[in-house]
Amino acid sequence: MPIYRAPVDEVVFLLTDVFNVARYDNLQGFADATPDLTLAILREAAKLCEQVIQPLNRSGDQEGCARRDDGSVTAPQGFKEAYRRYADGGWMGISAPPEYGGQGLPGTLTVAVQEFMNSANMAFAMYPGLAQGACATILIHGTAEQKERYLPRMIEGRWTGTMNLTEAHCGTDLGLLRSKAVKQADGSFRITGTKIFISAGEHDLAENIVHLVLARIEGAPAGIRGVSLFLVPKILLDPDGSLGARNAVSCGALEDKMGIHGNATCVMNYDGATGWLMGAENRGINAMFTMMNEARLGVGVQGLALSEVAYQNAATYAKDRLQGRAPTGAKFPDQPADPLVVHPDVRRMLMTMRAFNEAARALVMWTALQADVAHRAPDPASRQAADDHMALLTPVIKGVLTDRGFANTVLAQQIYGGHGYIAEHGMEQFVRDARIAMLYEGANGIQALDLVGRKLAQDNGRALQAFFGEVQDYIKQHGDAAMKPYVDPLAAALGDLQQATAWLMRNAPAHPDDAGAGATDYMHLMGLVVLGYMWCRIVEAAMARLAVDETAARMRGKLVTGRFFVERMLPEAAVHLARIRLGAANVMELPAEAF
Ligand SMILES: Cc1cc2nc3c(=O)[nH]c(=O)nc-3n(C[C@H](O)[C@H](O)[C@H](O)COP(=O)(O)OP(=O)(O)OC[C@H]3O[C@@H](n4cnc5c(N)ncnc54)[C@H](O)[C@@H]3O)c2cc1C
Numbered sequence: 001m002p003i004y005r006a007p008v009d010e011v012v013f014l015l016t017d018v019f020n021v022a023r024y025d026n027l028q029g030f031a032d033a034t035p036d037l038t039l040a041i042l043r044e045a046a047k048l049c050e051q052v053i054q055p056l057n058r059s060g061d062q063e064g065c066a067r068r069d070d071g072s073v074t075a076p077q078g079f080k081e082a083y084r085r086y087a088d089g090g091w092m093g094i095s096a097p098p099e100y101g102g103q104g105l106p107g108t109l110t111v112a113v114q115e116f117m118n119s120a121n122m123a124f125a126m127y128p129g130l131a132q133g134a135c136a137t138i139l140i141h142g143t144a145e146q147k148e149r150y151l152p153r154m155i156e157g158r159w160t161g162t163m164n165l166t167e168a169h170c171g172t173d174l175g176l177l178r179s180k181a182v183k184q185a186d187g188s189f190r191i192t193g194t195k196i197f198i199s200a201g202e203h204d205l206a207e208n209i210v211h212l213v214l215a216r217i218e219g220a221p222a223g224i225r226g227v228s229l230f231l232v233p234k235i236l237l238d239p240d241g242s243l244g245a246r247n248a249v250s251c252g253a254l255e256d257k258m259g260i261h262g263n264a265t266c267v268m269n270y271d272g273a274t275g276w277l278m279g280a281e282n283r284g285i286n287a288m289f290t291m292m293n294e295a296r297l298g299v300g301v302q303g304l305a306l307s308e309v310a311y312q313n314a315a316t317y318a319k320d321r322l323q324g325r326a327p328t329g330a331k332f333p334d335q336p337a338d339p340l341v342v343h344p345d346v347r348r349m350l351m352t353m354r355a356f357n358e359a360a361r362a363l364v365m366w367t368a369l370q371a372d373v374a375h376r377a378p379d380p381a382s383r384q385a386a387d388d389h390m391a392l393l394t395p396v397i398k399g400v401l402t403d404r405g406f407a408n409t410v411l412a413q414q415i416y417g418g419h420g421y422i423a424e425h426g427m428e429q430f431v432r433d434a435r436i437a438m439l440y441e442g443a444n445g446i447q448a449l450d451l452v453g454r455k456l457a458q459d460n461g462r463a464l465q466a467f468f469g470e471v472q473d474y475i476k477q478h479g480d481a482a483m484k485p486y487v488d489p490l491a492a493a494l495g496d497l498q499q500a501t502a503w504l505m506r507n508a509p510a511h512p513d514d515a516g517a518g519a520t521d522y523m524h525l526m527g528l529v530v531l532g533y534m535w536c537r538i539v540e541a542a543m544a545r546l547a548v549d550e551t552a553a554r555m556r557g558k559l560v561t562g563r564f565f566v567e568r569m570l571p572e573a574a575v576h577l578a579r580i581r582l583g584a585a586n587v588m589e590l591p592a593e594a595f
Helices: 008-018 035-063 079-088 107-141 144-156 284-320 344-376 380-415 417-421 427-438 444-455 458-477 484-507 512-548 553-569 572-581
Strands: 159-164 180-183 189-199 208-217 227-233 235-237 243-246 249-254 265-278
Touching: 008 035, 008 107, 008 344, 008 512, 035 079, 035 107, 035 427, 079 107, 107 144, 107 159, 107 208, 107 227, 107 265, 107 284, 107 344, 107 427, 144 159, 144 208, 144 227, 159 189, 159 284, 189 208, 189 227, 208 265, 208 284, 227 235, 227 284, 284 344, 284 380, 284 427, 344 380, 344 512, 344 553, 380 417, 380 427, 380 444, 380 458, 380 512, 417 427, 444 458, 444 512, 458 484, 458 512, 484 512, 484 553, 484 572, 512 553, 512 572
Parallel strands: 159 208, 180 208
Antiparallel strands: 180 189, 189 265, 208 227, 227 265, 235 243, 249 265
């Protein structure tokens, strides 16, 4: 059976040593999150994930969800009880506003807990994860009445939420969507249409499900500028807020899919269901972007989470499994063979995963802190800078962390040899579960296009220039002998990224296919630079700890792992640059009929 230990100490190290979370104490809720409280919360979350949620991961995968003839859906055995413990523990609302029943603590803590939850059981974690995304959207775009009626129950965990965008003929190109909304005399709308692939669309974990649905108001313009967002509860509320009649929305079928079997992926039928507009008419996509940005960070976290749990199991296996002898001579001569961990090629795989995980977690924590600044800082300049950071790095986090996260689950499986292919060890489940994160919330190719096509030039490149400036300043200020081995490779990779940016700026306006052909390389190039920057900051903090405690072995490990990243992984930047410079020529040369 796979194991999992939530990396509480790693999160604490990042918050305190690397990002000095105390400097954010002026933000609402941060001063309340004292170091002791933060540690207590993370430890409790770890306990819940390790002892309650993770044990349901394999059984949930094997059993899957079931739909009855009446359209009701049951989650795998044990999910309902585990969800109740999650909700009763107040986990849904740790960062939600107190006026709606939340605890108002930093959103960063919720993100840290999301990593633990997804490592423990991604299919389970998606039920509350989608509800948190829906809450964030209602908070920003809902009317006062909508917030009052829906948020307290959702934050309590009694009701969950979903996002309904996709239809059979449109996923990426939502401008094609056909679901229809007809205005009623009382101001509500009748929603009709079919949505597919809706995560947590129907289940038995909560008393009600609040669907956020994209549809086109009768007579609205064609395309994305005619799409609006609606709040459509599964069960309608009586005037006093209690549960009333069943709404005309139902689960028509469950998708039979590759992984995340414990999460109900539903075809949802809206048959004249009653809904209410959220945000302005025909501006649904703007409102949905709120949800998507939260969700994209969350999906990036899934990539990290699966990479982490796969790594933990592969590392344990590599120390247990005896095969062959070390190239330099037997390390355990009293045993019939040495453990896998002595072999350099096995080490290469373990180090690749570890070097990614630690930097990816830093990137996630850094960005989660920026999200808190964007929502809670008193001054507009700080909020703007944090918003810029989010806009620029969200597609990188989503695309790079899920591509590499999936690749790492495959590496971990490789360490198990043929046993990795056998269900009993759980490694093939990690591979299957991790795969979806590259596809949903905008396939990774679309993340790359969002980065290159929209984010680079947005506001005259303000966000990009701020990012370049920050990394350049860091490099300049950390040229001492100790940091040089880390910042020199970072400077080289940053140079590659800047050259790639200049090349795209010069060529893409006249040759848009050049941007399309190089977008994925560009996204990964930026991912390498930002992860390399994270490693420099981790190493700097580790050196500071070692200066006061030479025995801190975990910190020495960071210096080695950081070297592995900057020396062996960061040079991939040059390959990405070379490919970007090729433009689209040999990509687009063959005629479509040749495929
Ligand atoms: C298990 C699961 C759960 C899901 N959960 C939800 C959910 O809760 N709510 C919801 O609304 N949706 C959900 N989805 C849908 C998911 O978000 C979409 O499948 C995804 O956005 C891609 O859309 P598509 O499948 O229609 O692919 P398409 O849009 O057909 O794209 C196919 C491929 O073509 C590429 N492509 C498309 N257009 C372009 C372009 N202009 N330029 C370059 N490349 C392009 C894409 O990158 C992709 O690789 C889920 C899907 C799955 C499988």
